[in-house]
Structure formats: C-alpha cells, structure tokens
Amino acid sequence: MRGVPGEGTVLETPPDLAAEPLIESVTRIATIVLRPDAERTAVEGVSRARLDQLARTGAYGILGYEPTPGSGCTRNQVVREVHEILSAVDPSTWFVYTQYFALVKALAKSANTGLP
Numbered sequence: 001m002r003g004v005p006g007e008g009t010v011l012e013t014p015p016d017l018a019a020e021p022l023i024e025s026v027t028r029i030a031t032i033v034l035r036p037d038a039e040r041t042a043v044e045g046v047s048r049a050r051l052d053q054l055a056r057t058g059a060y061g062i063l064g065y066e067p068t069p070g071s072g073c074t075r076n077q078v079v080r081e082v083h084e085i086l087s088a089v090d091p092s093t094w095f096v097y098t099q100y101f102a103l104v105k106a107l108a109k110s111a112n113t114g115l116p
Helices: 021-044 048-056 059-064 075-089 091-109
Strands: none
Touching: 021 048, 021 059, 021 075, 021 091, 048 059, 048 091, 059 075, 059 091, 075 091
16 A cells, blocks of 8 residues: 655655644555545445544544644644545545535634624
8 A cells, every 4th residue: 555645755755744643644545444435435325424434533623733842843833734635545535524614714714703
C-alpha cells in the first residue's frame, strides 16, 4: 500500500502540520479507509459509513479546531491540509465533505445562537 499523500514529494505534509492531531487522524483514515475504496466510491457513490468514519476524525469540526499551542500552525493551514489530503486520496468523498463544509461555515457565521 502506498504511504501518506504526497510522501517523498514537495506535496508531502510539512512535519509541523503532520504532527497536528487532526491532521494525523485525517491522514490515517484517508490512507487506511478512504484510499483503498476510492475507485469503487467514484462509481457507486459516497456511503454514509464513509462520512461517519470521516466525522470520527473530527474533520467536521474543523472550523473550531485550535492547533496545538506552540506548533506554529494556524487553523487555516490545518483546514487547507485536510482538504489537500482528502482530495488527493478520494475525490468523491472530498467533494461530498466540501458540500457539508460549506454548510458548516454558513452555520458558524449565523447569528442564530440556538444552533448547536
């Protein structure tokens, strides 16, 4: 099995970002779970189980993610890297994730305090 996305190239996740817990979690699920079935997912569609597995990584809470203090990483760097990793290993799942991501961004900006 191939390694993590971009491994050994200029597209490899920088070490400071790779050490972030969210990036580690997303990379693990992307390489172990998403990548092996990416071609089948492109044909059959993205299952709820795949999205649930991605949710367990914390990827859906990315807008509230705070990088490890002292890591030198910003939230924007983490967000970009999550998108890079997912789009590299499974474009179909990344596309569906991006649709949800836009909704989460809209809800986060909402003045409706009753929303969880």
